[in-house]
Amino acid sequence: MNYNHLHYFWVVATEGSMSRAAERLGVAVQTISSQVRALERSLGAALFRPEGRGLALTPAGQAAWRQADEMFRLGERLPELVREADGEPILRLAVGLVDGLPKLLVHALLTPILNEPRLRLQCLEDRPEALLAALALHRLDLVLTDRLPGPNPNLKVYAHRLGSSGLSWWGTPNWAERARDRFPHSLGELPVLLPSPHAAVRMQVDRWFASHGLRPQVVGEFQDSALLKTFGASGLGLFPAVDRVQDDLRQRYGVERIGALDDVQEEFFALSTERVVHHPLVKRLMQPATGPETAA
Known part of the structure; x- marks a missing residue:
């Protein structure tokens, strides 16, 4: 699995739309879209469905998001945990x-x-x-x-x-x-x-x-x-x-x-x-x- 694709998917799911995800990541919407499609092909399931002006997670997308959310939130804490380990706990x-x-x-x-x-x-x-x-x-x-x-x-x-x-x-x-x-x-x-x-x-x-x-x-x-x-x-x-x-x-x-x-x-x-x-x-x-x- 390409974890870069997974990260793009996680940001889209968190933001609720590809345009907001693209703004957050500083890349083009087309880049976001292609990365998410590549992940869907890799997993063999659709992860999003249209809802209003944004996107909603499919049941497969919800399962993927729960795992990705835990992974990347832990990753966001990594620098802080390393700094803490180097000092007073x-x-x-x-x-x-x-x-x-x-x-x-x-x-x-x-x-x-x-x-x-x-x-x-x-x-x-x-x-x-x-x-x-x-x-x-x-x-x-x-x-x-x-x-x-x-x-x-x-x-x-x-x-x-x-x-x-x-x-x-x-x-x-x-x-x-x-x-x-x-x-x-x-x-x-x-x-x-x-x-x-x-x-x-x-x-x-x-x-x-x-x-x-x-x-x-x-x-x-x-x-x-x-x-x-x-x-x-x-x-x-x-x-x-x-x-x-x-x-x-x-x-x-x-x-x-x-x-x-x-x-x-x-x-x-x-x-x-x-x-x-x-x-x-x-x-x-x-x-x-x-x-x-x-x-x-």
Whole structure:
């Protein structure tokens, strides 16, 4: 196999079109096209199909891209790895964050490793399925999430429980004063901000309202927890947040605690492809875990 052809194919697949790949590589589109066709002849399969103004991978192309992507991403890291080997070793930790996971909580969960002088931390936020795919390809060392993944016969994932936290209602001083009067029934009369339905805790919050016979005045729903707190701190409405980060909420956002969402708990897990974790930083993160790992 001509690996130059494979590299051209990888760039086209990454960029989504031959014109963008040609611009990135500084060559003519015709050169890109001929290299990709040569690779297709070598493999005996079509790797691309037209889609809109660009190209999409065929099933054969997807299989080829997964292998090529791992190869060339490792190749891109080679100079850096050589430089590191020639100096003081660096402890890398690549962490995937399920979108919607509270950012203040992520910082709290990662605190045990942040004083490591040789640390190089990489954080990627994405959808759960995208993070699991990256974990399977060993681009991530672990994934932090608030829910257990569904069964997947093609991927063995172990969930290590990191703990849980209750939730409370928060708001600016003016809203907090009004909300404390007749709490929790006041939550049915005042504007509230909620995590979007994709968040694992949202269903519990909805049940909390139902258990108290309340119909909330929802003025905003946010996929990003930091945005939810930012708009809450601006006075748009009351919002729920995990109790584990109370001090940070007060200091960073200037908000006040109103009352607890009784019986609502948000759980947190670290997902890995190993039952017994060997990465030294991941092992350090697992030390405060309050429960055993679960195969998912």
